[in-house]
Amino acid sequence: MSDDPRQAAExxxxxxxxxxxxxxxxxxxxxxxxxxxxxxxxxVETSIQQAIRRGEFENLPGAxxxxxxxxxxxxxxxxxxxxxxxxKLSGLGPPALTLRVExxxxxERMDAIxxxxxxxxALEDFNRRVIEARRQLLGGPPVVTPTVDVDAELSAWxxxxxxxxxxxxxxxxxRRRRWFGR
Numbered sequence: 001m002s003d004d005p006r007q008a009a010e011x012x013x014x015x016x017x018x019x020x021x022x023x024x025x026x027x028x029x030x031x032x033x034x035x036x037x038x039x040x041x042x043x044v045e046t047s048i049q050q051a052i053r054r055g056e057f058e059n060l061p062g063a064x065x066x067x068x069x070x071x072x073x074x075x076x077x078x079x080x081x082x083x084x085x086x087x088k089l090s091g092l093g094p095p096a097l098t099l100r101v102e103x104x105x106x107x108e109r110m111d112a113i114x115x116x117x118x119x120x121x122a123l124e125d126f127n128r129r130v131i132e133a134r135r136q137l138l139g140g141p142p143v144v145t146p147t148v149d150v151d152a153e154l155s156a157w158x159x160x161x162x163x164x165x166x167x168x169x170x171x172x173x174x175r176r177r178r179w180f181g182r
Contacts, residue, residue: 023047094140094141095129095133095136095140095143096133096140096141096142096143096144096145097141099126099129099130099133099143099145100144100145102126102145103126103145103146103148106126106148106153107156107157107160109122110122110123110153110157111157111160111161111164116154116157116158119153119154119157120150120154123148123150123153123154124150126147126148127147127148127150130143130145130146130147131147133145
């Protein structure tokens with residue numbers, strides 16, 4: 001047995017877990033002489049076979065399907081990129097990059113807003129965040145995203161909105177007159 005009380009406590013916990021799992025804990029003599037790689041491999045294989053018999057590997061998500069995105073180049077941050085894609089997270093990264101992406105999608109975002117006051121507020125908020133990002137000295141890429149002219153963007157938003165409304169009215173079928181309405 002070890003002289004280190006932390007190691008002895010961990011060994012006690014391990015033995016208790018093995019007894020709870022229905023396995024015989026290793027004797028003190030076997031621990032003293034150590035185990036060979038073959039013994040460890042046999043133990044692992046036995047544990048896997050017992051888990052298979054208990055059905056612990058059945059109905060796992062993705063069972064029988066190939067792992068996605070395995071053929072590409074090595075990317076040490078693959079797991080965080082996949083998490084961002086699956087969770088559809090946005091707004092992550094340096095402000096210079098997030099503002100650049102937001103600027104590219106600005107017209108689409110504004111078209112989703114229905115009131116002029118809300119569009120003005122969103123554009124002023126965007127300009128405020130661009131100016132704030134320029135003032136920060138956090139490192140990373142420089143902020144090259146331009147501020148937007150709020151009045152010009154509002155007039156562009158209004159003209160796009162009028163064009164959409166005219167297109168939706170033109171797409172409606174002509175109204176027929178009823179015979180009793182003559």
